Amino acid sequence: MASEDVVGKRSESAVTTIVNLAEEAKIAREGVKAPSRHALLSICKSLAAGGIAGGVSRTAVAPLERLKILLQVQNPHSIKYNGTVQGLKYIWRTEGFMGLFKGNGSNCARIVPNSAVKFFSYEQASRQILWFYRKQTGRGDAELTPVLRLGAGACAGIIAMSATYPMDMVRGRLTVQTEKSPTQYRGIFHALRTVFMEEGPRALYKGWLPSVIGVIPYVGLNFAVYESLKDWLVKSRPLGLIQESELSVTTKLACGAVAGTIGQTVAYPLDVIRRRMQMVGWKDAASVVSGDGKRRVPLEYSGMVDAFRKTVRHEGFGALYKGLVPNSVKVVPSIAIAFVTYEVAKDILGVEMKISD
Numbered sequence: 187m188a189s190e191d192v193v194g195k196r197s198e199s200a201v202t203t204i205v206n207l208a209e210e211a212k213i214a215r216e217g218v219k220a221p222s223r224h225a226l227l228s229i230c231k232s233l234a235a236g237g238i239a240g241g242v243s244r245t246a247v248a249p250l251e252r253l254k255i256l257l258q259v260q261n262p263h264s265i266k267y268n269g270t271v272q273g274l275k276y277i278w279r280t281e282g283f284m285g286l287f288k289g290n291g292s293n294c295a296r297i298v299p300n301s302a303v304k305f306f307s308y309e310q311a312s313r314q315i316l317w318f319y320r321k322q323t324g325r326g327d328a329e330l331t332p333v334l335r336l337g338a339g340a341c342a343g344i345i346a347m348s349a350t351y352p353m354d355m356v357r358g359r360l361t362v363q364t365e366k367s368p369t370q371y372r373g374i375f376h377a378l379r380t381v382f383m384e385e386g387p388r389a390l391y392k393g394w395l396p397s398v399i400g401v402i403p404y405v406g407l408n409f410a411v412y413e414s415l416k417d418w419l420v421k422s423r424p425l426g427l428i429q430e431s432e433l434s435v436t437t438k439l440a441c442g443a444v445a446g447t448i449g450q451t452v453a454y455p456l457d458v459i460r461r462r463m464q465m466v467g468w469k470d471a472a473s474v475v476s477g478d479g480k481r482r483v484p485l486e487y488s489g490m491v492d493a494f495r496k497t498v499r500h501e502g503f504g505a506l507y508k509g510l511v512p513n514s515v516k517v518v519p520s521i522a523i524a525f526v527t528y529e530v531a532k533d534i535l536g537v538e539m540k541i542s543d
Contacts, residue, residue, distance in 0.1 A: 228537060232309065233302040235531035240301025241294050243524035249274060249286035250516035251293065255361045257509035258461045270512040289361035292374035296353030304346035305528055308409055311338040329417075335410040343405025347397055352390035354397070356381060358464045393463035396490045400456030404449045411445035412525055438529065439522040446521025450513060455506035457513075459493045 244251065253273045267273040277285045312330060315338050320328045330338070347354075356377035363371060371377035381389050416433060419441070433441075450457075487493040497505050 229306070231535040231537045232306050232532070235528050235535055235537055236305030237298040237302035238531045239305065239524045239528035240297040242527050243301075243520045244293055244297045245290060246523055247516040247520045248290040248293065249277070250512045251290075252286065252288055252361050253277065254509040254513040254516060255289075255358060255461060257512065258458050270515060273512065289357055292353065292357040292360050292377070295374055296350050296357050300346045300350040300354075301524065301528075303349055304342050304405065307345045308338055308342035311341040330413070332410050332414045335413050336406040339406035339409030340402040342409070343401035344398055346405075347401045348394075351394055351397065352378060355390055355392060355464050358461055362465070393460040393490075396456045396460045396463065396493075399490075400453040400460065404453035407449035407452060408445045408521055411448055412441050412521075415441045415444060435526055435530075438526045442522030442525040443518045445525075446517040447514065449521070450517040451510075454510055454513065455494075458506050458508060459490060459497065462497065463487055463490065463493050 250270070253270065256277075257267075257273065267276045274286065281288065312335070315334050316328070316330050319330070319334060320326055353374065356371070356374055359381075360371050360374065360377055371380060378390070416438070419433060419437065487496065494506075
């Protein structure tokens, strides 16, 4: 009799446990709701604002972008131009006005989704990092520090770069090729297909490692410096430059210019190595840049470190900064325009998301 009571109580306890678990599961399912239409619309608007910012800023500086890449990979023993003005004149004289914008279509096809993902990822990463920071410190009013912004920017840069890298890889080849190149890529999709068929799928990610390493300080510093500089100007109001809590467009452009200059200077050598690694496997790349700095031979790099070593050994340390001047002239307005365009586009589209919520 006693044993039956024990068994009965155990059965009742098991049934109660199952019922409780079922109720908890039901409550959990009810608590997990699909994103509302308003939330999805906000996400789409944020992505659109980022894409617009990328397209506008990159098109504005397309001639300098092309010149930078040509300087990065040109044969050191067959130099046709050294400076920014000389290089732009050479392109104009040999290829005409449209030559200044060669590769810009594929560039925008890459930068628009890249910029959209980058800005959106930064906002999301900032929200999550700020939430975790407040939870760890126990301060509900804590704000993002420059270091935390750097981390959020690095996360955004890695995500955006990885998502759009194949487009960047073929964009570099489209930008470098001229009318005299033996093989002509007819467009970004033809280039993607040709590289995939002739060199294999892994070729689409050549130079990915230095790109990711470079994007951490580059994008991270861009966001960290821009946001921190804006906050500092609003709070300290130095020299009476800021009269209101809202910064002017000119001031925001200046903040973006400072951020872009710092970020690209730190990360530039990795950008040069990335471009050179992207030429590996392209049989016609020898007509643009030599492998050993002395004669036209197929480019051969076993990896990022090898590319650094051979570039410095055959061309000197300065080769890591080839094209820095036109790139600096390009980056200053490009980053500034991108940040300001993004904020203006968000206001026009009515995006409610804020970086430091």
